[in-house]
Amino acid sequence: MNMVQPSGTSLEHFSGFSIYLNSLVQKDETLYLLAREKESGERRLLVRGLVDGFEGEQLAHTGIWACPLSPQNAFQLRQRLTWLSPQPLGLAPSFGFGDRLGCATPGHVQAARGAALQPVFAQQSVRENARTGRTPQQVLDDAMWGVFQAGWRQPWGADADHLKTLDDLLSFVSAGYTFFTVDPGELVDHAASEAALVELRRKAAQLPWHLLKSSLSDMRQAYQDRTFRLQGLELSFDELTLFCAAVKYGRAIAHVAQMYARLAELMSGQTFDFEVSVDETDTPTTVGEHFFIASELERLGIRFTSLAPRFPGRFEKGVDYLGDLPALRAELSEHVAVMRHFGSYKLSLHSGSDKFSLYPAFAELTGGRVHVKTAGTSYLEALRLLARLEPELFGEILNFARQRYPSDRLSYHVSARIEAVPPAEALSEAELPSLLEQFDARQVLHVTFGSVLGRFGNRLVAALVSHEQAYAEGLQAHFKKHLAPFAPLAG
Numbered sequence: 001m002n003m004v005q006p007s008g009t010s011l012e013h014f015s016g017f018s019i020y021l022n023s024l025v026q027k028d029e030t031l032y033l034l035a036r037e038k039e040s041g042e043r044r045l046l047v048r049g050l051v052d053g054f055e056g057e058q059l060a061h062t063g064i065w066a067c068p069l070s071p072q073n074a075f076q077l078r079q080r081l082t083w084l085s086p087q088p089l090g091l092a093p094s095f096g097f098g099d100r101l102g103c104a105t106p107g108h109v110q111a112a113r114g115a116a117l118q119p120v121f122a123q124q125s126v127r128e129n130a131r132t133g134r135t136p137q138q139v140l141d142d143a144m145w146g147v148f149q150a151g152w153r154q155p156w157g158a159d160a161d162h163l164k165t166l167d168d169l170l171s172f173v174s175a176g177y178t179f180f181t182v183d184p185g186e187l188v189d190h191a192a193s194e195a196a197l198v199e200l201r202r203k204a205a206q207l208p209w210h211l212l213k214s215s216l217s218d219m220r221q222a223y224q225d226r227t228f229r230l231q232g233l234e235l236s237f238d239e240l241t242l243f244c245a246a247v248k249y250g251r252a253i254a255h256v257a258q259m260y261a262r263l264a265e266l267m268s269g270q271t272f273d274f275e276v277s278v279d280e281t282d283t284p285t286t287v288g289e290h291f292f293i294a295s296e297l298e299r300l301g302i303r304f305t306s307l308a309p310r311f312p313g314r315f316e317k318g319v320d321y322l323g324d325l326p327a328l329r330a331e332l333s334e335h336v337a338v339m340r341h342f343g344s345y346k347l348s349l350h351s352g353s354d355k356f357s358l359y360p361a362f363a364e365l366t367g368g369r370v371h372v373k374t375a376g377t378s379y380l381e382a383l384r385l386l387a388r389l390e391p392e393l394f395g396e397i398l399n400f401a402r403q404r405y406p407s408d409r410l411s412y413h414v415s416a417r418i419e420a421v422p423p424a425e426a427l428s429e430a431e432l433p434s435l436l437e438q439f440d441a442r443q444v445l446h447v448t449f450g451s452v453l454g455r456f457g458n459r460l461v462a463a464l465v466s467h468e469q470a471y472a473e474g475l476q477a478h479f480k481k482h483l484a485p486f487a488p489l490a491g
Helices: 070-081 105-112 126-132 136-150 168-177 188-196 197-205 216-225 239-267 289-300 323-344 359-366 378-391 393-412 429-435 441-445 448-466 469-489
Strands: 011-014 017-028 031-037 045-048 065-067 094-095 118-125 157-164 181-182 226-230 232-235 275-276 305-307 345-347 370-373
Touching: 011 393, 017 045, 017 136, 031 070, 031 136, 031 216, 045 429, 070 393, 105 118, 105 378, 105 469, 118 126, 118 136, 118 181, 118 393, 126 448, 136 157, 157 168, 157 275, 168 232, 181 448, 188 239, 188 378, 197 239, 197 429, 226 239, 226 289, 226 305, 226 323, 232 239, 232 289, 232 323, 239 275, 289 305, 289 323, 323 345, 323 359, 345 359, 345 393, 359 370, 359 469, 370 469, 378 393, 378 429, 378 448, 378 469, 393 429, 393 441, 393 448, 429 441, 441 448
Parallel strands: 094 118, 094 370, 118 157, 157 181, 181 275, 275 305, 305 345, 345 370
Antiparallel strands: 011 017, 017 031, 031 045, 045 065, 226 232
């Protein structure tokens, strides 16, 4: 395979196009590259050589075909340049870059170069797609074009995040995702943590034992009055702690089993990463409950790559961890002991954006058996750029976000106070960027993204295109701070 991989990120001008040099590839007598058309501002795939299967038009007197960034052309390019298809990442340490705008991947790639964590460049949840109006295919294709543009040649993943129903699966499988995060949080029984034993017995008898492929007596025999010795940790289940774990998570585990079975059927033997997420719940996952969940998933034959417990403290959107760091570190070490006991999965840190105080402990204690998931922080970096370079547009977005926050916050765990976020007219243009360092403003801007994109999406993306390099550089700097604590894992 003959490949040309020039270095550098500057654009060169060619026949009405600005060329992304890092995208240039020559393979099997065909040249591929990505360019931005000067007149329209649209990106185009340029192909010279074997053009069968691509849709587009030939540029006069050049032998080059200019092709739109369509699903058909994305599919064809993935068939020819196989590194543009996402892959399962398995137990390698990994990092999820969420991109709600579809134009952040080049900056993510710049941050990921040389990092110890393997990147998941396509990552969106069903909830995020509903709010942005994008499809799973659009999210994956947008990430792929960014991977191509930036010249990334290493493995990368695509995460179908927070899947809740069987109907959620097909569109992500059809699009080519390789990582599936199932969120059964709505089936977690939070009341179990405070329930009396008599109530737990009643609820345990009503669990869907046929889906769990077990029985109440089998569960008692497997866990009750037994001590499990882990590395540096002993766990025991009396009747109360066992029934609490079973009632709290039993229906969730049964649902995960159904989701996994359907996914395995849809994937038709293809390897995939599978994550179980119980992080978006009201009560923390105890170490014993973590053990119970992992043990039951293993018993049911579910090959899960990662597990996201609900850790103690507050993991709110767009801000650092809120809680007792020494206490979390102590409990995290016990969760790691459970993970190492089973040895078949890694711990996943959700709402991982901007949790700078936590990263050193996760890097050290997990020893690399870790996945970090971020989502809205790339959107906030886009707003940071607007505050600096497009203050009028940012001011409109800020005021609209203040209006939308009371309703948009309802599906998130956040604590920002709207009265702590000043309207745009109360600040000078020079003061606007400082809002991206302020706790309340970050959360207000973070959770209103769907409403903002519905009204300002076209203008926002157009502004980012006009400041494309600045946005990529801002993302690179921001995510380097996220990734730096994990650098020792590279050794």
